[in-house]
Amino acid sequence: MKDEAKNMSPSLQHSNTPILHHATAPSPRLLLSPLLRDLLDGIRAEPARVALSFMAVTIGMVALVLLLAVLGGLRERARVLVRELGANVFAVRTAATGESGRKQDLEEKHAVILRENLPGCSVSAFQRYELNARDVGQAISIIATDESLSGVRGWTVRQGRFIDRSDVRNAERHAAISVGLAGLKKWKPGDMVSLENTAFKIVGIVDPGTAALESGSSDAGLGVGENVIFVPRTAPFPRQRDSREMSHRVDAIFVQATADEDFHRVLVVAQKLLQAPALGLDGISWVTPESLLQGIRRLQGSVRVAGGSITFLCLVLGGTTLMSLMVANVRDRVVEIGLRRSLGATATDVAKLFVFEACAVTFSAGVVGLVVAGLILLLIREKSSLLVSIGASGLALPLVLSIAMGVIFSYWPARMASRISPSEALRNE
Amino acid sequence: MQMIGVIKTFPSPSGPVEVLRHIDLVIQPGEFVLITGPSGSGKTTLLNLASLMDSPTAGEVVFDGARVSTMDDGALCAVRKRKIGMVFQRFCLLSNRSAFDNVLFRFRYVEGVNVDAVELASKALATVGLSRMGDRLARKLSAGEMQRVAIARAIALKPDLLVADEPTGNLDADSAMTVMECFRQLNEQGITVLMVTHNEALRGYATRHHVCRSGVLE
Numbered sequence: 001m002k003d004e005a006k007n008m009s010p011s012l013q014h015s016n017t018p019i020l021h022h023a024t025a026p027s028p029r030l031l032l033s034p035l036l037r038d039l040l041d042g043i044r045a046e047p048a049r050v051a052l053s054f055m056a057v058t059i060g061m062v063a064l065v066l067l068l069a070v071l072g073g074l075r076e077r078a079r080v081l082v083r084e085l086g087a088n089v090f091a092v093r094t095a096a097t098g099e100s101g102r103k104q105d106l107e108e109k110h111a112v113i114l115r116e117n118l119p120g121c122s123v124s125a126f127q128r129y130e131l132n133a134r135d136v137g138q139a140i141s142i143i144a145t146d147e148s149l150s151g152v153r154g155w156t157v158r159q160g161r162f163i164d165r166s167d168v169r170n171a172e173r174h175a176a177i178s179v180g181l182a183g184l185k186k187w188k189p190g191d192m193v194s195l196e197n198t199a200f201k202i203v204g205i206v207d208p209g210t211a212a213l214e215s216g217s218s219d220a221g222l223g224v225g226e227n228v229i230f231v232p233r234t235a236p237f238p239r240q241r242d243s244r245e246m247s248h249r250v251d252a253i254f255v256q257a258t259a260d261e262d263f264h265r266v267l268v269v270a271q272k273l274l275q276a277p278a279l280g281l282d283g284i285s286w287v288t289p290e291s292l293l294q295g296i297r298r299l300q301g302s303v304r305v306a307g308g309s310i311t312f313l314c315l316v317l318g319g320t321t322l323m324s325l326m327v328a329n330v331r332d333r334v335v336e337i338g339l340r341r342s343l344g345a346t347a348t349d350v351a352k353l354f355v356f357e358a359c360a361v362t363f364s365a366g367v368v369g370l371v372v373a374g375l376i377l378l379l380i381r382e383k384s385s386l387l388v389s390i391g392a393s394g395l396a397l398p399l400v401l402s403i404a405m406g407v408i409f410s411y412w413p414a415r416m417a418s419r420i421s422p423s424e425a426l427r428n429e
Numbered sequence: 430m431q432m433i434g435v436i437k438t439f440p441s442p443s444g445p446v447e448v449l450r451h452i453d454l455v456i457q458p459g460e461f462v463l464i465t466g467p468s469g470s471g472k473t474t475l476l477n478l479a480s481l482m483d484s485p486t487a488g489e490v491v492f493d494g495a496r497v498s499t500m501d502d503g504a505l506c507a508v509r510k511r512k513i514g515m516v517f518q519r520f521c522l523l524s525n526r527s528a529f530d531n532v533l534f535r536f537r538y539v540e541g542v543n544v545d546a547v548e549l550a551s552k553a554l555a556t557v558g559l560s561r562m563g564d565r566l567a568r569k570l571s572a573g574e575m576q577r578v579a580i581a582r583a584i585a586l587k588p589d590l591l592v593a594d595e596p597t598g599n600l601d602a603d604s605a606m607t608v609m610e611c612f613r614q615l616n617e618q619g620i621t622v623l624m625v626t627h628n629e630a631l632r633g634y635a636t637r638h639h640v641c642r643s644g645v646l647e
Contacts, residue, residue, distance in 0.1 A: 034537050037530075038537075041523065041525055041526070044525055045525070335519075335521060336521075336523070338482075338521070339517075339521040340537070340538070341482065341506070341509075342480070342482060342509060342513075342515045342521075343509070343510065343534070343535060343537060343538055344506045344507065344509045344510025344511070344538040344539070345506065345537070345538050346502055346503055346506045346538075347502055349506075349538060421482075421483070422477075422482040422483070423474075423477040423482040423483040426477070426482065426517065426521075426594075427473075
């Protein structure tokens with residue numbers, strides 16, 4: 001005892017107190033802010049409970065990010081569909097069967113009716129053929145059309161030009177090809193290509209979009225596909241000579257209203273024109289941006305309700321797990337609360353400690369949730385055709401929500417901690 | 430520190446229990462006041478009132494000339510932060526932190542951990558003879574060492590009043606003597622000490638001794 005007593009400094013006030021280096025040198029942890037050290041200590045005190053809460057919140061965050069990504073993908077798909085259809089564009093196409101049960105074909109004369117009665121609007125029609133694969137060794141679509149199609153659909157001409165009015169008027173054997181086909185076959189403007197023993201000269205390369213209208217839409221048939229050759233509708237393409245009926249058939253007619261025109265008025269006029277009893281067209285369907293989005297909106301609604309419910313339940317489960325962690329934490333750390341109060345912590349300081357601890361758990365769970373969800377989304381993009389998309393707001397929302405969860409679900413435990421009387425807390429010592 | 434007619438009652442199922450009855454106590458700077466008494470006599474309650482951790486049911490506590498009843502929670506915390514050091518029977522150390530970090534924890538609610546805090550914590554640790562133990566985790570210290578770390582934490586900010594609640598209650602005889610010697614030296618250096626214990630044998634360390642029986646100070 002005496003030896004230990006001798007070790008004591010003769011004076012607390014003495015400035016020359018010998019202090020050993022290892023006692024004075026701040027450890028690296030001292031560089032951390034006191035709050036961060038408190039958080040680390042709090043987490044280390046209950047690692048198992050913290051891990052459980054962390055997992056529960058992470059699962060909720062993953063569910064939230066996936067939900068946002070799927071909804072974002074649907075929004076993106078809707079945008080692509082409308083963009084692919086074209087600005088201020090509606091289309092009319094032949095339905096599989098008419099109400100009378102017989103097939104109702106649209107013909108070039110219907111496009112002429114629209115052209116003549118909708119002044120100022122651009123009207124274009126196309127007829128699609130599937131090319132015999134033997135000729136080019138690849139599944140290729142031939143689109144027999146007019147010079148307006150590229151403009152109406154808002155496609156970009158990458159090289160050369162699209163077929164023009166002169167090509168159509170003179171039935172030139174000229175062709176424009178899609179970017180996909182140009183890349184696949186290494187064809188370029190000026191090359192000659194044989195289509196069922198008829199030689200066509202390539203005059204340009206055009207980008208017809210992502211073929212969204214072709215692949216996933218319920219209105220399949222409006223898209224042109226990826227590997228496409230556009231030829232003038234008047235060109236002597238062999239199949240057009242098969243029959244008189246075939247040569248006049250068109251698969252779809254596109255109408256683009258000018259920016260000055262009232263889109264809906266133009267649509268109504270067009271519908272009146274083509275649905276006139278005299279024409280006998282009872283089996284056509286109209287495709288507008290609104291009709292394209294209907295299916296997606298229904299899907300969005302279903303995903304929002306089903307996915308949203310699951311996500312909400314996951315988040316609430318995570319939050320209640322966190323709350324139980326914080327309540328247990330407060331109960332286990334009553335003496336520490338008393339110590340902090342004895343050192344001058346106010347009730348607010350104590351409450352803040354538990355709120356910050358909860359926020360640290362939820363925020364880190366939010367970050368990990370984002371990373372895990374990101375990996376899952378990468379897998380989805382790699383392995384499936386499901387379109388998923390998440391923007392900056394979609395990334396920020398889980399982080400903001402994670403902090404909000406920390407505050408909300410720790411409020412009650414923190415309030416409980418702040419209300420513990422210092423003397424009562426130390427009585428538990 | 431002054432207590433004037435202090436009464437403290439606690440609620441109970443059978444009605445309020447009066448734990449302290451008309452306590453009048455004045456502690457002058459530099460005194461070492463020891464209060465002894467049996468368990469349940471109200472010693473710890475008295476200590477909690479003296480350290481501003483609790484408020485009296487009636488009467489007045491005056492600290493450094495200010496009436497405690499007029500202070501809000503923030504003001505009470507400010508006084509505890511700067512002017513009062515507390516030592517507890519079971520040390521109240523943060524077991525996952527080193528001895529030095531525990532002493533430094535005294536500054537947790539004082540603005541920032543700065544160079545002064547590190548220096549003051551080092552000095553306090555040296556004062557209780559534990560300079561070499563600074564890096565050791567609190568849970569790996571002996572009971573006597575833990576209590577000395579707790580004392581170092583209490584004195585690191587040079588408090589006006591050092592209050593100790595049964596500081597030797599969990600120590601063996603040798604460690605208890607070391608700790609009491611530590612208190613005596615601190616008192617000799619001018620720190621006012623108020624200690625409660627049930628151990629009458631420690632009265633020799635104090636400059637004044639009171640006995641608390643059934644809530645009355647004799």
